[in-house]
Amino acid sequence: MWWRGGKRNLGLVSGTEKAMQGVADTLREFWAHRPVRPRAGRKLGGVATGIALRYQIDPVIVRIAFVALALSGGVGLPMYLAGWLLLPEEGDQVSPLEALVNKGHSSVSQGQTVLLGVLLFPALAFTFGSGGFQVFVTIAASVACIYLLQKNRGHLQPAATLAEPPLTPPVPGAPAWDPLGAAPFAWDLPEPAPKPQPPAPRPRKPRVAGVTLGVATLVVAASAIAGAWVPWFTVAHVIGLVIAVLAAGLLVGSFTGGGRSLIWLLVPLSVVGFGMTAVDFDGRPSVGDLKVTPQNLSEVKEKYELGVGSVMIDLRQLPDSGSVKTAVESELGDMTVHVAKNADVTFHCEASSIGDLDCLGRTADGGNVQVEGVDLGGDGEGGLKIDLDVRANVGEVRVLRD
Template identity: 80%
Template sequence: MSGTEKALQGVADTLREFWAHRPVRPRAGRKLGGVATGIALRYQIDPVIVRIAFVALALSGGVGLPMYLAGWLLLPEEGDAVSPLEALVNKGSSSMSQGQTVLLGVLMFPALAFTFGSGGFQVVVTIAASVACIYLLQKNRGHLAPAATLPETPASPVTPPVPGAPAWDPLGAAPFAWDLPEPAPRPQPPAPRPRKPRVGAVTLGVTLLVVAASAIAGAWVPWFTVPHVVGLALAVVAAGLLVGSFVGGGRALIWLLIPLSVAGFGLTTVGFDGPPNLGNVEATPKTLADVKDRYELGVGSVTLDLRELPDSGSVKTALESDLGELVVRVPQNADVTFECEASSIGELDCLGRKADGSSVRVDGTDLGSDGEGGLKIDLDVHTSVGNVRVFRD
């Protein structure tokens, strides 16, 4: 067997060992399904770190949501012989009802659709990194017993003293004439405080170095954009938290991970090609020539009122934003052809056709209350994140 085959065999054995001794979801101390608490108890790490990891994964393309649901379905609850999913296929009994198990399974489909619809390669890399973290946990801490099930050390039996004997002579070996006063206890020197590993300080220093080096490299290498630099900083902080979960310390990094995760989510979801254009745009053109070819905005709302246009002729325009609300009012009798889209996530309501969720789109033609004829309007309304409304009133 070659070295590569041995390495793959070792990885497979570790993952099989993880499944055989997988975490158990406790009934006490959990916030939702007990997945994060069960993992923390199994590997004796801080539950807050595991919860923050799930939140960070949820903000990184939505991976955390299906992973949490998978843990809920595949990890048994405290006191159960099998997991809810195994109980559903008659491999044992679980305290979760079959209806709840089916509901969690149904929720898995929109969670996976949102996750893989938000970014293919990035999602695959995130899932691979999560599996690697599970492998490292099992490899380095799989031998530890769950903190909730560690047996207590039995106390040593104490021989009862002979009645009348002093405490320093519980066997009563000395004559009572030797009943000396109790010896004064010697003062014990204070125990030295253990030094915690300086994981947080080291991680913060490495993060600042990475950001500074990326800013300098950005003058020559176009790849070092703001979203990429935030992603590099997020990776360094996440690595510091992972190291801290093994050696202790680094919990304060959570307060750095949260804003970086939110910033990374915003920068990857909303595509800014330059300085963001912020504010609100309202336009009420009165002639066909007044209608612009395009109304663009970075963050904010665009309201276009076309009800004062003449009753004949044709006009075509587009509305586009990165984050915000796009609203178009059209005349009652106009013939409207429309395409409405939210490329990342949003809610659409375009002349009665509705959709909401991740990467949604509706299109069609609405001839108004008088049927075909009159003013013709062609609309292309697109947002990355936000709401789109096209209506008559």
């Protein structure tokens, strides 16, 4: 039986290799026939318009996609700048970046190219510095969308803008139905009336918008029912689910036609959703950095919370005696707690989704990991007692004694 299993395994490996090779071939084909940034009809650098013309989809949908990516961890800005650098302009031989290394001519000057490259670095730093794990998911989803566009619409080309000239000019004075103009007795006869053509049937648009709105309504109803038992279904999370459904409807509509009306619901919902994630209802920011250095025990809060960003709690300025208990929680980002050398620390560190833990020498990394213990410091038992509970959904957790 071992050889049969070996054959099955060999077939599985071969199938995986073929699939990966197909993906690589599609991406290479995308690069070989990449979009061209037009000079007319663009709003900024022509990246969105060029993609829309290349794959014959609505330019508004592509622009909305870039805006949504910009709100999703800032990914849209470096992606747009990269497209500006890597996609050639209409009439140019190569892209601005390729022209910078002398691979051909580009109408974009070297100074503009260098400026775009300089702007790309802070955009990338901001994106990867504040987005965390979400950035990699968004980039992977963007690459998957590019792959699907090339796979399903790569054979399409932009529609021709110039009409074809007639093959032979008509002979002056000859009726159109006498192609040779060789019947003089018929030159004064009236032209025959054209045959009436039946009206062309109106194309039936796919009901993308209606189906998408129906699915979104079901999601809201199911979330309202599930919210009675599952605390996760908050207003912000339900809005996020609806935004995901509308975005999926726009993606399907870009392939099949229709669905453009969903934009008028997606844009305001995206603004509301971004606002709800940026500021909690109690007025505390949930996106940014949190740095706290309490000087006495009464200044230490029972809980420090942040949605997305970095957290630094410095407890080294506290007195050498007494006791304090605090919790630190974050959805996404790096968390660091500093404690004094001689403090007695009881700690529990956890990353509920994926993270990297290093709490007073005890380490763990991966998905759903936690460490806990008691560390009495360099002088043994005695001194300030600290009870720490540090939890992150995704990110890096550190409890350091320095």
